[in-house]
Amino acid sequence: MPEPKIRKFLTLVEEIHHEGGKPAAKPLRRGAVVAVIANPFAGTYHDDIAGFMDDLKPLGLDMARRLIDALGGDATAIESYGKGAIIGEAGELEHGALWHVPGGYAMRELLGDAKAIVPSSKKVGGPGTRLDVPITHINASYVRSHFDAIEVGVPDAPRSGEIALVLAMTTGARIHARVGGLKAADIKGEDGLR
Amino acid sequence: MSLDIRRISVLVEETVSEMERVLDRPVKKAAAVAVIRNPFAGRYIEDLTPLVEAGAELGRLLGERCVAALGIAPHEAESYGKAALVGADGELEHAAALLHPAMGAPLRTAVEKGAALVPSSKKRGGPGRPLDIPLGHKDAAYVRSHFDGMEVSIADAPRADEIVVAVAISIGGRPLARVGGLRVDEVQGMDGLR
Numbered sequence: 499m500p501e502p503k504i505r506k507f508l509t510l511v512e513e514i515h516h517e518g519g520k521p522a523a524k525p526l527r528r529g530a531v532v533a534v535i536a537n538p539f540a541g542t543y544h545d546d547i548a549g550f551m552d553d554l555k556p557l558g559l560d561m562a563r564r565l566i567d568a569l570g571g572d573a574t575a576i577e578s579y580g581k582g583a584i585i586g587e588a589g590e591l592e593h594g595a596l597w598h599v600p601g602g603y604a605m606r607e608l609l610g611d612a613k614a615i616v617p618s619s620k621k622v623g624g625p626g627t628r629l630d631v632p633i634t635h636i637n638a639s640y641v642r643s644h645f646d647a648i649e650v651g652v653p654d655a656p657r658s659g660e661i662a663l664v665l666a667m668t669t670g671a672r673i674h675a676r677v678g679g680l681k682a683a684d685i686k687g688e689d690g691l692r
Numbered sequence: 693m694s695l696d697i698r699r700i701s702v703l704v705e706e707t708v709s710e711m712e713r714v715l716d717r718p719v720k721k722a723a724a725v726a727v728i729r730n731p732f733a734g735r736y737i738e739d740l741t742p743l744v745e746a747g748a749e750l751g752r753l754l755g756e757r758c759v760a761a762l763g764i765a766p767h768e769a770e771s772y773g774k775a776a777l778v779g780a781d782g783e784l785e786h787a788a789a790l791l792h793p794a795m796g797a798p799l800r801t802a803v804e805k806g807a808a809l810v811p812s813s814k815k816r817g818g819p820g821r822p823l824d825i826p827l828g829h830k831d832a833a834y835v836r837s838h839f840d841g842m843e844v845s846i847a848d849a850p851r852a853d854e855i856v857v858a859v860a861i862s863i864g865g866r867p868l869a870r871v872g873g874l875r876v877d878e879v880q881g882m883d884g885l886r
Contacts, residue, residue: 503709503712504708504709505707505708505709505710506705506706506707506708506709507704507705507706507708508703508704508705508706509703509704509705509706509761510701510702510703510704511701511702511703511761512699512700512701513699513700513701513702514698514699515697515698515699515700516698517698568702568704568761626822628845628847649820649847651845652705653822653843
């Protein structure tokens with residue numbers, strides 16, 4: 499399989515100061531990076547697609563680096579993450595599933611020993627389709643303050659023969675998190691859950 | 693007026709290929725988008741000076757954020773544009789107060805020069821509405837390759853008493869511009885038009 503053909507990148511950083519409550523001393527940063535690539539399997543059913551996962555690994559690392567840089571450059575400041583994919587209409591939902599391994603690998607590679615599963619969402623859609631990418635804590639999925647999401651979309655992508663691949667990260671909890679549950683300060687960080 | 697900024701989003705779009713042609717130089721566009729409280733939501737106020745002052749502050753802040761996100765020196769900016777989306781309880785004139793009387797000067801400082809009119813758009817709408825920011829060459833409005841735009845949307849804004857204010861800056865025009873007109877290398881940059 500050839501290396502992915504990239505059309506564009508979109509990097510998004512949100513800086514959230516407040517949502518009606520007291521402004522945070524340190525604003526929350528939420529970010530996402532999207533790469534729009536050609537879908538090598540668009541148009542016809544292919545049984546054997548798994549090899550493309552390895553081809554996506556270098557792109558995943560590039561995207562994760564771009565995102566950490568956009569969030570300030572300090573990988574240790576990243577507290578939660580997520581990933582997603584939007585597959586153009588000549589493709590198949592299963593093509594989006596190719597992103598699970600390389601997307602997760604790339605973020606773990608740069609964030610150190612992240613323990614928790616990377617939550618994800620995917621769908622088939624056309625240009626401008628918005629995707630809500632779920633986000634949870636990088637070391638303990640049950641940290642309630644970090645259950646979050648970021649909406650992304652690219653106005654002119656994915657075209658029918660493209661896939662938009664997404665990585666998302668944040669620097670902290672929801673801006674006015676106050677509904678209890680496991681706190682980030684209390685995690686054991688052994689099983690990826692608590 | 694003390695400017696109440698709830699959140700700021702910065703988007704960078706980098707186009708590396710189009711129609712399967714790799715571009716000699718990637719086109720990079722940035723948008724910085726602030727969500728502010730509208731102090732005049734829900735009532736008619738004759739004197740909009742506070743919003744005019746907020747516009748000046750935002751012109752500087754959002755212009756600088758775009759330049760920083762593009763990783764360029766201010767003079768390297770080629771195109772600019774601005775737009776505002778007023779929440780349901782506000783008035784189109786509130787967008788005009790932010791954008792027109794005082795935003796241009798600090799924005800031009802952020803991009804060094806800027807002889808041309810800053811193209812703009814405005815509308816009223818609810819959370820998540822897409823806003824198209826027009827883009828034009830900063831020193832010569834007639835540069836045809838740089839007639840462009842950038843779409844942004846913020847999922848949770850504007851709430852009824854908020855305004856979304858956006859500035860966009862690009863390096864490069866449309867990816868494969870080829871419809872003639874005034875070229876960048878012909879710009880005189882004196883009258884803002886040619």
